[in-house]
Amino acid sequence: MHIPDGYLSPQTYIPLYGVFISAATVAVKKVKKTVSAKNIPYLGMAAAFSFIIMMFNLPVPGGTTGHAVGSAVIAIIFGPWAATIAVSVALIIQALIFGDGGITAIGANCFNMAVFMPFVAYYIFILISKDPRKKSRVYLASFIAGYVSLVLTAILTAVEFGIQPLIASTADGKALYCPYDLSIAVPAMAVEHLLIFGIVEGLITATIVSYFLGNEPGLIYAFKKKDSDENK
Amino acid sequence: MNPDLYMLLKRRIVMKINRLQKRILVFLLILCMLVPVGILLPMYFNAGDAWGEWSAQTIKEFIGYVPEGLAKYSDVWKAPITDYTINAADKSVVHQSGFYIISGIIGATMTYIIMLVISKLLIKNEE
Numbered sequence: 462m463h464i465p466d467g468y469l470s471p472q473t474y475i476p477l478y479g480v481f482i483s484a485a486t487v488a489v490k491k492v493k494k495t496v497s498a499k500n501i502p503y504l505g506m507a508a509a510f511s512f513i514i515m516m517f518n519l520p521v522p523g524g525t526t527g528h529a530v531g532s533a534v535i536a537i538i539f540g541p542w543a544a545t546i547a548v549s550v551a552l553i554i555q556a557l558i559f560g561d562g563g564i565t566a567i568g569a570n571c572f573n574m575a576v577f578m579p580f581v582a583y584y585i586f587i588l589i590s591k592d593p594r595k596k597s598r599v600y601l602a603s604f605i606a607g608y609v610s611l612v613l614t615a616i617l618t619a620v621e622f623g624i625q626p627l628i629a630s631t632a633d634g635k636a637l638y639c640p641y642d643l644s645i646a647v648p649a650m651a652v653e654h655l656l657i658f659g660i661v662e663g664l665i666t667a668t669i670v671s672y673f674l675g676n677e678p679g680l681i682y683a684f685k686k687k688d689s690d691e692n693k
Numbered sequence: 694m695n696p697d698l699y700m701l702l703k704r705r706i707v708m709k710i711n712r713l714q715k716r717i718l719v720f721l722l723i724l725c726m727l728v729p730v731g732i733l734l735p736m737y738f739n740a741g742d743a744w745g746e747w748s749a750q751t752i753k754e755f756i757g758y759v760p761e762g763l764a765k766y767s768d769v770w771k772a773p774i775t776d777y778t779i780n781a782a783d784k785s786v787v788h789q790s791g792f793y794i795i796s797g798i799i800g801a802t803m804t805y806i807i808m809l810v811i812s813k814l815l816i817k818n819e820e
Contacts, residue, residue, distance in 0.1 A: 560772030
C-alpha cells in the first residue's frame with residue numbers, strides 16, 4: 462500500500478501533501494492537549510510496532526503481497542491523533558531510508574495509512590464497543606475496526622492509483638503515471654485486502670487491544686474519552 | 694560508584710519504563726528477529742510485488758512501455774538502504790534474511806527514538 466514515486470501525477474500528490482500537512486498540524490495540537498506524558502514511552506513503541514509490522518509481507522499465493530499497518534490498534538489504544546503522528550513517523554522513515562513508498566507520495570501514503578485509516582478504525586470501534594467490561598464485544602469491535610479500516614484504506618489507495626489514467630495521458634492514449642484505471646485497481650486491491658490482509662490487521666488489532674484491556678485498561682483512549690464525556 | 698548517584702541514574706533511566714513497557718520492548722525485539730517471515734512466506738507461495746509497487750522494468754513487461762511520468766519520477770530519490778537490503782543482487786536466503794533483520798532493527802530503532810523525541814517536545818501534560 463506504499464505508493465512509489467512515479468505512480469501519482471503532481472495533480473494528485475501535491476494536494477494530498479497539503480491535506481496530510483493540515484491533518485498533521487491538527488494532530489500535533491490535539492496530542493499536545495489530550496495525551497498524558499505517561500504515554501510517551503508507549504507512543505515510541507507504537508510507532509516502532511507499526512514500522513515492524515509493515516515488514517511482514519504476506520503473500521496472495523501466486524500473486525501479489527501485502528501487509529498489516531497497525532494504525533487501527535494504535536488509534537483505539539492511544540487515540541486517532543496520536544496514531545496519525547506515530548504511523549507518519551514510521552512511513553516517512555520507510556520512504557527516506559528504505560525507499561518503501563515514494564518521496565513525492567509521502568503525503569498520499571501518510572494521508573491513507575496515518576490519517577484516514579486510524580480515524581475509520583477509531584470510529585468503527587467506538588460505534589460497536591461502548592463497555593470495556595464486555596470483553597468479547599471489545600474483541601469483536603477491534604477485529605472489525607482493523608479489518609474494515611484496512612480494506613477501506615486499500616480501496617482509497619486504489620482510487621488514487623485508478624484515477625491517474627483519467628488525469629494524465631499522452632495524446633495517443635498512453636498513460637503518464639499509473640497505467641491501470643479504477644476498474645482494475647479497485648477490485649485488485651479490495652479483494653486481496655478483503656480476503657487476506659484485512660483479516661490479519663483485524664486479528665492483530667483484536668489481540669493487542671484485548672491484551673491491553675487485561676493489563677492496563679485505564680490506558681485505552683477509546684474508553685477514557687467516553688468516561689470524560691459522561692462526566693460533563 | 695556513589696550509591697546516591699547510582700540511584701538517581703537508575704531512577705532517571707530505568708524507572709521510567711514499567712513492566713508492561715518492558716514486555717512490549719521484548720515483544721518488539723522478537724518481532725524484529727522474525728521479519729524474515731515477510732520475505733520467506735511470499736517466496737514460498739510464489740508471490741511478487743505488492744499491487745502498484747512494481748519497478749519501471751516490471752511495468753514495461755506488463756504493458757509494453759514505461760509511462761513517461763513514471764520514468765521521470767521513479768528515480769527521484771536514492772534511499773540509502775533501498776528495499777531493506779544492501780546488495781539486492783545476492784539472492785541467497787541467508788543474506789536477504791540477515792539484511793532484512795538488520796534493516797528492521799535500524800528502522801524500528803530510528804522510528805522509536807524519533808517518535809519519543811517528538812512526543813517529549815509536544816507533551817507537557819503530566820496528568
